[in-house]
Amino acid sequence: MRLRWWGLVGFVVAAMVLLGVQPIRAQDGGGDDGGEGKDSFDQRCLDCHDGSDATLVFGNGEKRSVDFDLDAFNISVHGSSNPSGYLSCYDCHGEHPFPHESGPYATPRDLRLELNARCEGCHSYQAELGSDSVHAVAMAAGNTNAAVCVDCHGYHDVHKPGVPRAEISLTCGTCHTDIFAEYKDSVHGSALLQESNPDVPTCINCHGVHNISDPTTNLFRIRSPELCAGCHANKELMNKYGISTNVFNSYVSDFHGTTVTLFEQQDPNAEVNKAVCYDCHGVHNIRAPDDPESTVLHQNLIATCRRCHPDATTNFSTAWLSHYEPSPDKYPLVYYVNLFYKVFIPGILGFFLIVIIPDAFRRFWGPSHKEGEEQEEEIVDVD
Amino acid sequence: MSTEKSTPESDRKMIFRFRWPERIEHIILLISFIGLASTGLPQKFAQNHLAESMIALLGGIETVRIIHRVFATVLMATGIYHGGSITYKLFVLGQPPYMLPRFSDFTDLIKTMAFNLGLSKKHPRMGRFNFGEKLEYWAVIWGMGVMILTGFMLWNPIATTRFLPGEAIPAAKTAHGNEALLAVLAIIIWHMYNVLVARRNLSIFSGKISREIMEEEHVLELEAIEQGETPQPPPPDIYRKRMKRFVPFAIFMTILLLAGLIWFVTFEQTAITTIPPIY
Numbered sequence: 001m002r003l004r005w006w007g008l009v010g011f012v013v014a015a016m017v018l019l020g021v022q023p024i025r026a027q028d029g030g031g032d033d034g035g036e037g038k039d040s041f042d043q044r045c046l047d048c049h050d051g052s053d054a055t056l057v058f059g060n061g062e063k064r065s066v067d068f069d070l071d072a073f074n075i076s077v078h079g080s081s082n083p084s085g086y087l088s089c090y091d092c093h094g095e096h097p098f099p100h101e102s103g104p105y106a107t108p109r110d111l112r113l114e115l116n117a118r119c120e121g122c123h124s125y126q127a128e129l130g131s132d133s134v135h136a137v138a139m140a141a142g143n144t145n146a147a148v149c150v151d152c153h154g155y156h157d158v159h160k161p162g163v164p165r166a167e168i169s170l171t172c173g174t175c176h177t178d179i180f181a182e183y184k185d186s187v188h189g190s191a192l193l194q195e196s197n198p199d200v201p202t203c204i205n206c207h208g209v210h211n212i213s214d215p216t217t218n219l220f221r222i223r224s225p226e227l228c229a230g231c232h233a234n235k236e237l238m239n240k241y242g243i244s245t246n247v248f249n250s251y252v253s254d255f256h257g258t259t260v261t262l263f264e265q266q267d268p269n270a271e272v273n274k275a276v277c278y279d280c281h282g283v284h285n286i287r288a289p290d291d292p293e294s295t296v297l298h299q300n301l302i303a304t305c306r307r308c309h310p311d312a313t314t315n316f317s318t319a320w321l322s323h324y325e326p327s328p329d330k331y332p333l334v335y336y337v338n339l340f341y342k343v344f345i346p347g348i349l350g351f352f353l354i355v356i357i358p359d360a361f362r363r364f365w366g367p368s369h370k371e372g373e374e375q376e377e378e379i380v381d382v383d
Numbered sequence: 384m385s386t387e388k389s390t391p392e393s394d395r396k397m398i399f400r401f402r403w404p405e406r407i408e409h410i411i412l413l414i415s416f417i418g419l420a421s422t423g424l425p426q427k428f429a430q431n432h433l434a435e436s437m438i439a440l441l442g443g444i445e446t447v448r449i450i451h452r453v454f455a456t457v458l459m460a461t462g463i464y465h466g467g468s469i470t471y472k473l474f475v476l477g478q479p480p481y482m483l484p485r486f487s488d489f490t491d492l493i494k495t496m497a498f499n500l501g502l503s504k505k506h507p508r509m510g511r512f513n514f515g516e517k518l519e520y521w522a523v524i525w526g527m528g529v530m531i532l533t534g535f536m537l538w539n540p541i542a543t544t545r546f547l548p549g550e551a552i553p554a555a556k557t558a559h560g561n562e563a564l565l566a567v568l569a570i571i572i573w574h575m576y577n578v579l580v581a582r583r584n585l586s587i588f589s590g591k592i593s594r595e596i597m598e599e600e601h602v603l604e605l606e607a608i609e610q611g612e613t614p615q616p617p618p619p620d621i622y623r624k625r626m627k628r629f630v631p632f633a634i635f636m637t638i639l640l641l642a643g644l645i646w647f648v649t650f651e652q653t654a655i656t657t658i659p660p661i662y
Contacts, residue, residue: 345561345568
């Protein structure tokens with residue numbers, strides 16, 4: 001009985017969508033506090049904007065179509081799938097009485113920035129996160145091209161973000177074209193874009209989503225090895241690709257990593273010129289270490305070293321253990337020097353103790369000691 | 384000295400053992416050793432929390448590295464001085480090579496062990512420097528050799544890899560750290576036991592040693608002193624003749640070695656100069 005009733009509702013809704021009829025808002029469950037009369041208000045908007053040829057002329061002479069794609073809206077996150085119900089035009093555009101005034105907007109960007117402020121009304125958490133992001137800082141500094149919500153998410157046709165994952169990096173790439181050009185050929189980018197790999201980082205895995213921080217700060221640099229280690233020290237993840245998870249530990253135990261770690265402990269905002277992961281492996285252009293274009297491929301490594309050590313000669317690059325644990329096969333000299341001391345130190349100290357312990361016993365707990373101080377005098381005089 | 388006054392043996396005869404240059408040399412060695420160890424071991428064990436606080440206390444890793452290099456320079460300069468003073472003692476004053484290891488040192492060790500274990504009633508009769516002191520002296524010589532050689536490689540990695548394979552650098556690093564650990568543990572266990580625990584022998588600071596310690600450790604020298612058989616300095620004319628050769632040689636070697644030391648510490652700048660980060 002119940003089932004049949006829902007089937008009927010479904011049929012009616014589907015029919016209305018197919019016919020391009022605005023669904024009846026009264027069925028939305030009242031989650032929205034848009035107020036009464038909103039449905040008729042929307043219908044009034046659609047009367048003109050659904051399939052309109054009209055354009056809006058901005059102060060600078062630029063024109064934009066005022067057409068509204070209802071179908072795209074209905075399948076957007078603010079359309080039929082929205083758990084709180086459809087959004088009304090009013091929710092974002094505000095009360096916008098007809099006939100519309102030409103508006104005080106000099107450019108389409110000005111209008112977009114003003115309308116963008118409405119996102120915060122519902123998405124306050126994301127807006128809060130974004131408020132000190134690198135984009136918000138740039139905006140505050142007067143760069144009106146800095147990305148705002150709708151630049152990345154779209155407006156009437158907002159989709160669930162990150163589906164498919166490649167969409168994330170493609171979105172960033174619309175503005176960050178040079179970086180995207182590097183990224184798309186990198187080991188991470190090519191796997192994402194060509195193989196839809198679910199594990200490689202998109203832009204946001206390293207840079208964050210709404211709270212994207214400035215990647216040129218000392219803090220970002222000093223913490224970056226931990227960022228890489230987030231995935232590269234994850235055994236489960238790396239085993240899938242046969243990548244060693246020892247890279248972080250081997251980095252920290254070598255000169256560069258030790259120093260960077262010490263700097264971080266002392267002051268995470270300290271300026272540090274010692275190499276972090278991306279100094280050698282590249283930033284957006286990271287290649288697999290066996291890729292001929294890899295900056296860490298043996299033949300290319302010396303050029304990479306020279307970026308910081310300009311006087312380095314070819315032998316210099318093998319001073320770095322390349323994340324290997326010294327063994328009889330890899331870096332045998334280091335392995336055997338270490339082995340020598342593993343035997344030598346306990347050997348020498350053991351010898352010392354063998355000499356000292358009987359001496360101490362004789363001196364402090366020996367039989368002569370029990371018999372009194374005078375006895376001790378005799379011992380030293382014995383010859 | 385004050386400690387000796389507090390012991391019942393205070394009125395015993397004190398015997399002269401070390402002249403002031405030797406005492407100063409030891410103090411410089413002591414200070415630079417502690418300086419090097421306290422700035423070096425935290426670098427070896429950088430991931431240890433105590434090491435972290437130690438480095439923070441000393442003003443950060445860059446400062447720690449500079450302090451380490453300053454003490455290293457001081458110690459190397461002391462080494463140069465030591466070479467000069469040994470040459471003077473052996474070839475100008477004509478002193479016997481007290482520190483040269485002899486077979487008797489080995490038998491003295493066996494005899495000491497036997498005596499301590501109660502297998503023998505006889506304590507070995509030893510000279511100015513006994514086997515334990517010779518062991519320490521040559522350990523310092525060996526240790527300084529290793530530390531200077533590997534320290535040079537770590538200080539000047541780019542220069543080193545011009546003529547050695549790159550692998551020499553991490554090998555030098557592991558040798559430097561391990562040798563340091565050995566040196567510090569040897570000082571704590573062997574040296575501290577022998578000069579502070581077994582008996583309080585502060586003669587390297589005061590210059591004087593108690594007769595009691597002399598009897599136990601250097602009875603042969605004690606007998607020689609008391610019988611006036613200690614090696615005498617050469618007569619003035621021979622002394623002057625020797626000095627005529629020694630002084631130019633010493634000046635030449637000092638200049639040469641100091642130049643080498645300056646070359647050492649200024650050889651390469653990239654290891655310490657700050658190249659601005661790429662990002």
